[in-house]
Amino acid sequence: MEEGTSKSLTHPEGTDRPGCGPDDEYRARQWDVREGCEVRQILDRVADKWSLLAIALLDCRELRFTELRREIDGISQRMLTVTLRQLERDGLVRRTVHAVVPPRVDYALTPLGATLHETIHALVGWTEEHQDEIAAARAAYDARARCPDGA
Amino acid sequence: MEEGTSKSLTHPEGTDRPGCGPDDEYRARQWDVREGCEVRQILDRVADKWSLLAIALLDCRELRFTELRREIDGISQRMLTVTLRQLERDGLVRRTVHAVVPPRVDYALTPLGATLHETIHALVGWTEEHQDEIAAARAAYDARARCPDGA
DNA sequence: CAGTATCCCCAGTGATACTG
DNA sequence: CAGTATCACTGGGGATACTG
Numbered sequence: 001m002e003e004g005t006s007k008s009l010t011h012p013e014g015t016d017r018p019g020c021g022p023d024d025e026y027r028a029r030q031w032d033v034r035e036g037c038e039v040r041q042i043l044d045r046v047a048d049k050w051s052l053l054a055i056a057l058l059d060c061r062e063l064r065f066t067e068l069r070r071e072i073d074g075i076s077q078r079m080l081t082v083t084l085r086q087l088e089r090d091g092l093v094r095r096t097v098h099a100v101v102p103p104r105v106d107y108a109l110t111p112l113g114a115t116l117h118e119t120i121h122a123l124v125g126w127t128e129e130h131q132d133e134i135a136a137a138r139a140a141y142d143a144r145a146r147c148p149d150g151a
Numbered sequence: 152m153e154e155g156t157s158k159s160l161t162h163p164e165g166t167d168r169p170g171c172g173p174d175d176e177y178r179a180r181q182w183d184v185r186e187g188c189e190v191r192q193i194l195d196r197v198a199d200k201w202s203l204l205a206i207a208l209l210d211c212r213e214l215r216f217t218e219l220r221r222e223i224d225g226i227s228q229r230m231l232t233v234t235l236r237q238l239e240r241d242g243l244v245r246r247t248v249h250a251v252v253p254p255r256v257d258y259a260l261t262p263l264g265a266t267l268h269e270t271i272h273a274l275v276g277w278t279e280e281h282q283d284e285i286a287a288a289r290a291a292y293d294a295r296a297r298c299p300d301g302a
Numbered sequence: 303c304a305g306t307a308t309c310c311c312c313a314g315t316g317a318t319a320c321t322g
Numbered sequence: 323c324a325g326t327a328t329c330a331c332t333g334g335g336g337a338t339a340c341t342g
Binding site for chain 2 (some may be wrong): 303304305306
């Protein structure tokens, strides 16, 4: 691990990309693409299907464990617990335990989590917005696969 | 489970929101959360770690198979192929085969893929921007776990 | 170079049972 | 209600070999 960690994060701009346009201030090239690096780890976390749904659902409200479980269709108790713990550890979700006889635990986004929510909401919005196009693309692809001649 | 999860996995006809609180404005903007629905499927696809990286890396350039493989650190040939095929099928990536002796295949984002790229780029940007906060949150969480009395 | 085909493993996940 | 603990299993994904 001592080997790759000191590798330069910036990619050499020497290699020219034809068709890329003049904007050389390529921000996408600058992120650390090494496996196991911080960004990759976080991406894996926030891009997790359950994390995504939990954050999207929490929005700006507090929800109880069971409420989340009911709202995130298909999630198991275990995965909800695991997901929530990870999000809490990452400082994205705040966990509030109420010392009452029937245990009550509320989950809410932290300010940091709220900023992520905006991005995730955009992703969900994109998905809703383009689902028809994707469905069409899939149909076209499958049709093309059946007709190798490409008609 | 034979339990009362009577929500059908089929496409939701109409805008019925089972169990959705009518008095709550936040739930009103909720998307279709049913497992197996179109949005969930697409989300799982685009939120995939490899898809995410491929789209982020592709940006507006064409890249060859090997280039992508080299840039996406840690991906196996198999997963790159699989990922690229899925993205192509979803209409997010265009695959161009050049009929030359050493086979050459270029991958590029479609216009649809480009719109997704913007969202994904925002997600990556968020990750870069907040990685320190997350690292700090993790450290704090772990420290808290070690000191149970630190209520 | 750019795949496809195969085998195979294990980590993530669900199911179940128990507890505070 | 909100977990924790345990077990069992599946399929995601890596490694390898082969092909056009």
